[in-house]
Amino acid sequence: MAKHRGRGISAIEYPTGMNQNGDPSQAWIKMKPDGRVDVFSGTSDIGNGSKTIQSQIVAETLGVPYEWITYDNSNTDSSPVCTGTFASRATFVAGKAVEKAALSARQKLLEIAAKELEIAPDDLEVVDGEVIAKGAPQKKIGVPDVAAAATWTHGELITGTGAHLNPYAAIVEPATGKVDSPPHAAISYAACAAEVEVDDETGEVRVEHLWQCFDVGRAINPTLVEGQIQGGALMGLGLGLLEECYPYYPSAEHRGGEFGSYLAPGIKGLPKIDTIIIENPSEAGPYGAKGISEMANNPQPPAIVAAVYAAVGVWVTELPVTPERVLRALEQKDRGPREDGKWVIFDEDLSVDTVAAEGSRFHFPVGG
């Protein structure tokens, strides 16, 4: 009996936006008479930080301080369509919609400022809450003054709308799965290494250290994207080691109906997590961003399973990797895969060809 250490790795990819697209988001923006900005978007914030991210995109695009932004996603009377907060789309697709709305509002802001400064809109820019003549920064007017002029002098509203939709990618060949255009808004990538300690007496697996590298395109908010990656790691540990609704799957009996009988990971016992962010900007995302939120719980389980193999020499391919599964695998360690010609066949006892009855439609033939 001993404790053994091992490392495993994984490399993954994940699409941004609904599979096959066709998922619109819309936004509109209005400016108050003192230059403060109201953003209306239908994106629910499920803890992913989309309110903050979209507010940052609007502030950056309009050229005003972040603190000036009020973001309202509270109801469908005031907010336009957002397909929803899923499919890693809240930064990329919905973020693109608020960016476009902000560009449109910015244009209106410049048109009003042009009247006040008597300089053409194309010769103006917005920097830190001021509209400034390009090349002649002494000629300027504060955004609050432009907003006031719009309201009280010109009888206008500084406003803008924006929408983003990646066209639906139809499956044009059902037999092959071919599509007529890219079925994603973007694809994101990540790699991971896990170091585990396995107790060959109790079967317990502890993840000691995770290293995770994500290409996020552009970190709109590094703190929040790190939060997604680290929070995702926690869920990945649950998938890999702890969580299962049906402890005797496929049986539906003996489900845990409370937190006390359902093992989810907690902060206690977290491994050391190293988070590495790289930024290869996406072609189409707001400021080059991609969506990485969902994939953040995908790389850990395979890295953990490979690390367990490196530690004790058994592959556990039914999740989660419970102590019971580790011990059962260790008992059968000598069995190894079946070799048949050039085939190396693992897990034959789990295969449909072993479990299903003669005449089943489901079939996966292995062997020479």
Next chain:
Amino acid sequence: MKAVGARLPRYDGVAHVTGRTEFVDDVRVPNMLWAKALRSPVHHAGITKLDTKKAAAMKGVHAVVTWEDVPRLVYGHLEALGIPGDEPLLAKDEVRYKGQPIALVAAEDEETAQLAAEAIEIDFDERPALFDIRKAADPDAPQIHHWGNWYPHFEAEMDVRQIRKGDIERAFDQADTIVSGVYRPAAIEQAPLETQISLVVPEPNGRLTIYSCTQALYFSMGVVAAHLEWPLNRLKFVGGTVGGGFGGKVDTAAETVSALAALKAGRPVKWRWTREEEFLCSSTRAPWHMEIADAVTKDGWILGRKMLTLHDSGAYARFSPYGVTKHSFHHTGAYTIPNLHFDGYVVFTNRVPTTAMRGFGVTSVSFATETHVSRTAEVLGMDPFELRLKNANRIGDTSPNGIAYTDPSTVPTIHSIAEAIGHELPGDYRAMTRDARGGDLLPEHLVAQVGEVDH
């Protein structure tokens, strides 16, 4: 100050951690009723009697809603994507999973509503249930779904999601080794702190205001509008702040039935699921069964992949056909594999319908394919970094459905991890980039696929 790239605190973080954020359960309105559901106590049965008279007559009970009160009983949440509906909002003449909602009672308080739900007279004719997706196509399997035991409505009315690319048999002939394995990740709970909940307020002007924990306001509003057969201007969804969703709150679980109860009672109705209901009756991440056989050369090129996926959809389709399609599109993972043969089935069982959860459709395939790649490296006696870098997708390579990758980062992210853990790579692997393969770098088995790319 640059806003993009700034480490700003969360807009709502302080309110969340100081308990000042208002979630749906914090909203109380005058004259509000509370709702409780009658749910199926069995996995699979015909309903032979459903009589709500006694329950409806109880003191404090203001409405009992059953299937008869639903203008449009069956609406598929993804009908716009061509996935037809199969699930009644409330069970009509049969139940297909334990916990399936049959009726909702709105009463003065939760206890009265619960007692009334228990007073509904119902009889079942129990039927055999199916739980093992591997046995769903057995000749003697119990038939549990009116479409058959697996989903039959993919494009061209196919009953399987297929990917075919290249010449799979040639790849298997040419392989030095074929490695096969089986991968089975479990169902898990989204386990949000905020259980499913809604509050529906009938307004004097005839509209309904629906306080919702949905992850998708407009999507859920569309679902309610479809069941009620109402235009969108009669509904107002209030939400946008969600106490944890992780995919489970894409299902519009509580809003529609609560709306029907509020209309019937003429009073606001709140339906708040218990923790036990959240665990046992709300949808879960799906269990999957995946089998992979990879045709590889002794120096580590993956020439071809055959894969079979069985997805445990539970009792109804919900988003599962979408999930399996997404899964199929990503079944080569972060690699370029030129010859593919993939079959994916959405298989019905008598468990709670499964639904979206973080990484929907792909978490499973990432686990299967990455574990399989690690195994293949072990079988070949190769460094798992090198096997991955060799087969990594590159700019201009094509996806399983023939789309060119424009900005893959498999090579840079693997390089980063190798460096982070101090894993030395040979010079030619260290020098790899994500740029397009070409000339001497292009292995023969990839020539054909790179040639067919439209740039």
